[in-house]
Amino acid sequence: MDDKTMQPLLQHMLCLDLYAANQAVHRVYKPLLAPLGLTYLQYLVMVGLWERDPLSVSEIGTRLGLESNTLTPMLKRMEAAGLITRRRDPGDERRVNISLTAEGDKMRAAAGEIQRCLMEATGRSEAELLRFQEDLRGLIGNVKRAAEDG
Amino acid sequence: MDDKTMQPLLQHMLCLDLYAANQAVHRVYKPLLAPLGLTYLQYLVMVGLWERDPLSVSEIGTRLGLESNTLTPMLKRMEAAGLITRRRDPGDERRVNISLTAEGDKMRAAAGEIQRCLMEATGRSEAELLRFQEDLRGLIGNVKRAAEDG
DNA sequence: ACATAATATATCGTGCACGATATAATCAGT
DNA sequence: ACTGATTATATCGTGCACGATATATTATGT
Numbered sequence: 001m002d003d004k005t006m007q008p009l010l011q012h013m014l015c016l017d018l019y020a021a022n023q024a025v026h027r028v029y030k031p032l033l034a035p036l037g038l039t040y041l042q043y044l045v046m047v048g049l050w051e052r053d054p055l056s057v058s059e060i061g062t063r064l065g066l067e068s069n070t071l072t073p074m075l076k077r078m079e080a081a082g083l084i085t086r087r088r089d090p091g092d093e094r095r096v097n098i099s100l101t102a103e104g105d106k107m108r109a110a111a112g113e114i115q116r117c118l119m120e121a122t123g124r125s126e127a128e129l130l131r132f133q134e135d136l137r138g139l140i141g142n143v144k145r146a147a148e149d150g
Numbered sequence: 151m152d153d154k155t156m157q158p159l160l161q162h163m164l165c166l167d168l169y170a171a172n173q174a175v176h177r178v179y180k181p182l183l184a185p186l187g188l189t190y191l192q193y194l195v196m197v198g199l200w201e202r203d204p205l206s207v208s209e210i211g212t213r214l215g216l217e218s219n220t221l222t223p224m225l226k227r228m229e230a231a232g233l234i235t236r237r238r239d240p241g242d243e244r245r246v247n248i249s250l251t252a253e254g255d256k257m258r259a260a261a262g263e264i265q266r267c268l269m270e271a272t273g274r275s276e277a278e279l280l281r282f283q284e285d286l287r288g289l290i291g292n293v294k295r296a297a298e299d300g
Numbered sequence: 301a302c303a304t305a306a307t308a309t310a311t312c313g314t315g316c317a318c319g320a321t322a323t324a325a326t327c328a329g330t
Numbered sequence: 331a332c333t334g335a336t337t338a339t340a341t342c343g344t345g346c347a348c349g350a351t352a353t354a355t356t357a358t359g360t
Contacts, residue, residue: 006262008197010213014279015175015268016194017286022172023215023317024293025165030318041346044166047158058308063160065173068309070347077345094308094355112156118165121296122289129164132285136167139272139282143174146271173347180348191316208338218339220317227315244325244338306357316347327336 028121032114036107042078043114046100049084050108054097056089083107178271182264186257192228193264196250199234200258204247206239233257 010016029040038046041064048055048063057075061067075098078084083104089095122129160166179190188196191214198205198213207225211217225248228234233254239245272279 007200007258008261008265009201010194010198013194013197013265014272014283014286015179016214017283017290018168018171018175019194020215021168021286021290021293022165024290024297025168026317027297028293029165039345044160044163044169047163048160050157051159056308057310064166065170066346067348069311069349072310074346092308092356096309108157111158115158115163117296121293122164123292123296124289132289133164133167135282135285136164136171139274140167140171140174142273143171143178143271146267146273147174147177176347189315206338207340216317219319219341222340224316239338242326242338246339302360304358304360306355308355309353311352312350314348317345319344320342322341323339325336325338328334330332330334 025118028118029114032117036110037081038083038107041074042083045074045078045098046083046104046107047111049098049100049104050111054099056095056097058095060098175268178268179264182267186260187231188233188257191224192233195224195228195248196233196254196257197261199248199250199254200261204249206245206247208245210248 026040029043033040033043036043044064045060048060055063057068057071060075061071064071075084075086079086082101085099085101087097087099089097119126119129124132176190179193183190183193186193194214195210198210205213207218207221210225211221214221225234225236229236232251235249235251237247237249239247269276269279274282
């Protein structure tokens with residue numbers, strides 16, 4: 001008989017805060033990435049490749065929670081922009097390996113400062129962020145399990 | 151000289167968890183909203199209207215962090231689906247008032263159960279969710295401020 | 301070796317997001 | 331009353347998201 005259950009209010013909905021958090025993060029990243037000609041999602045792909053190169057489309061997909069229907073067009077745009085190359089894996093012709101170009105690799109130099117800006121934007125210490133991240137990941141795990149089980 | 155600063159890793163990036171949280175929430179809502187013919191964002195508009203009716207386009211925009219470039223097409227789809235009406239405000243012809251149709255108002259009945267499912271999906275108590283929401287809102291406030299100040 | 305299933309990517313259509321811009325209505329200051 | 335600024339919505343183009351589907355390649359079982 002709780003009002004919040006019977007009559008949802010936007011003010012109380014956590015999902016709206018998660019949505020707003022993404023919007024806010026997006027808006028901090030945008031001006032930082034604009035000089036590099038990267039979108040937010042393209043930057044996440046780059047971070048993945050700076051860490052390990054090459055990655056297949058599905059390996060990128062696992063990291064970002066996306067599939068080829070989203071990734072293929074995006075990776076083609078990044079290829080057209082000269083950031084990455086797309087080549088069929090000789091060992092398994094179903095796979096497409098994504099690698100950084102020299103230009104894409106050079107952008108790595110800008111990443112440290114971008115991350116510093118983001119950390120600073122949160123106004124939280126590294127320890128506070130870690131604790132929050134742990135909490136958030138627990139919640140994500142629960143929600144994902146609920147989504148799968150129906 | 152921290153590695154996490156110099157060389158960002160996807161594993162450490164909070165923004166990726168926020169992104170994943172939205173994906174997960176979206177996936178829980180989708181099957182619950184499909185019977186109503188609503189998308190996730192359309193549902194949020196409905197929640198706003200169940201709370202207060204009418205709302206202008208910009209009032210909806212304030213609540214969801216969106217502007218007419220996103221809302222106008224979406225509201226037109228909702229109008230075509232018979233969920234809402236769009237009428238110029240007689241007192242200020244610049245504004246467009248959005249109101250629920252009888253059909254849209256009836257959907258209110260399904261909202262309680264949907265919210266119950268979502269709460270349950272988080273696997274957290276109401277008190278835990280409130281604490282998390284407070285923490286998240288603090289973080290959003292900081293990030294928004296950083297985005298505005300540049 | 302061969303038929304079948306599973307896997308990896310690509311394509312298509314619809315619905316957000318959002319910067320840039322356009323248009324019309326209202327407001328403010330003279 | 332008039333001009334310029336402000337406000338509210340709409341339009342356009344590009345880039346995600348994602349369900350559904352198609353195609354090609356590899357793996358599996360007989």
